[in-house]
Amino acid sequence: MNKEDSNPTLEARRGFLAKLAGAATCAGAAAGAAALGAIPTVSAKTEAPPAGASFPTKDYDWTKHQWGFGVDATKCIGCLRCVEACKTENEVPRNAHQFRTWVERYVHLEGEDEVRIDSQQDPVNIEASGSEKEFRFANRYKDAKVEKAFFVPKLCNHCTHPACVQVCPTGATYRTEDGVVLIDHGYCIGCRYCVQACPYGARYFNEEQGVSDKCTWCYHRITKGLQPACVEVCPVGARVFGDQKDKQSPISLFIRNNRVQVLRPETGNAPNVFYVGIDKEVN
């Protein structure tokens, strides 16, 4: 036997390294298998959550519903009661920079090629309301010749293939079986990757709580058979909500009786907020 080969220290080290290499190979194989398992889901498709009942409300079975939301922009009058109701209902920070829902105003003035767009957070509108706790649109175009104008309520689209869920590193944000995208505030690490990934600007970061936040379609209400707060307070019925599995629900009728469209379909996110009466500039 070679004298050097019998060196006990070297032997021990070689043994240790062989074990280390073995362990690394196993870990690599496991990681590879995990990665392979992830491949079918990486194209913005989310894994289906495990079927289960009684979450979060007793006797509520999320496998029996498929929620959907409709916006009839031709009806919206821009009163912003929805925005205020949402802030109150969901304890959204009372400032002009963080919203779960908002309303956009599109105005075409005579002789102008570009559409003018603003929302309730615009400084002119905040000045008109006199507070960041109450919102209204300033009558800023009263002396101008308006060719066309309309309001568009916006909120989280609760996409079928949500980009925010795809990028969340912990799975704190997820899509429920009944089609609602939620955030587990007790698990969110506050990296804000989801805020960046959402093409609709629907998410904000709650600095005080250190977590991301967004519209939940008032999940705490809808699972009790109530309407989302914004739908409840809308005085003109511009917001429609219901169960798509129920063919006679308001949302099913809304989709059936109108030619609806979704925002930014090219993203592949497949939104579940359906719009009627919006113009080409709206995205």
Added chain:
Amino acid sequence: MEPIIQFAPYTGWVYPNETVFEWSVLIAVYPYLTGLVAGAFTVSSLYQVFGFERLKPVAHMALLTSLSFMIFVPTPLLLHLGHPERAFNSTITPHLTSAMAMFGFFASFYVALLILEGWFAYRPFIVDQAQKQSGLLGKFYGLLTLGSYDVSEHAMRYDRKWIFALAVIGIPAAHGLHGYVGFMYGSLKSREWWSSDLMPVIFLFSAIISGVSLLAVLYVVSCKLRKIPVDLACLKGLAYTIWAFIMVALVLEGLEFANIVYKGREGVDMIMQYVTGPLLIPYFILQFAVGAITPFLWLSYMIWRGTSGRALVVGVTVCACLVLFSVFMMRWNVVIGGQEISKTGKGLLSYHLPFFGKEGALVAILLTMAPLGLLYILTRLFPPWSDEATHAHS
């Protein structure tokens, strides 16, 4: 009292929630540090794997630099998190479709690889010191030997095999790590400025030039501090490396910009307004003209003229500093620039960098400099200088 949320002024139409910048300067520092790690490792690999003998004087320093910066890579992220105490959620229960979730694994793997390669590279030195030093330092080196005091030629041959294997694995690991950082931005479809297939490779090549430049500067500074002459062959080797990779980096960035403009998708008008307005100085002047084209031309001139001596040392050092600055500007222009262009494609925001505060300029500067402090300590414990008899086998 300072407000918790900094609101950003804007022009045009932006979504209400966009008026808060969610990714601050710290998120620009994070890919910058990662890039320096990958770039420094490139130098180590050029020597260990590809046999670039002239880079021997910086080969061990490259490893230490890579390790020092890698240890600090997670810090800007941790400081930025809303709940840093939950950071390990992404490692314990990773969401497999998330580009960010795998970062913890890649980073940990790479740190382990660097430590292991460093241990093999320094083993003769550690054994030597464990026998020479007494007291606490002696115990420290003794512990690091892991009980193996064998530095025979046979053992050294065995170690060299491991160093080579680890260096080979380290090449895809280091570059994968950084290409992956580019993917984290490039894979987002919410912003036209980020959403590019070229983003990972652009990040990768800019990383390489930044890491090599950092080593060039560190090498010259270390020679000055140690009052020894700069090995001009080594410095030339680093200069050639910067020159070659800067060319690729420039071409890739040019192609990326050309793609955005030529495709002219929705929102391109706002991008053009942005790059010819607020981004004109940080992008075209600072990142490209001053930070990339100037050093490229200067290095080309020095290579063409065969510049040597003090002119070469000064030239390469200044060029390397410019490249380091350019790559930081690239990170800034991607991370901050991306958020300054509204997702609506109809408005622009402007980011205000506070000096103080958790996500201010001071913290960003300290985080960028901190790895140098660690590197200084490491060079005291594990001298990387090839002119001393520290590495019998390297």
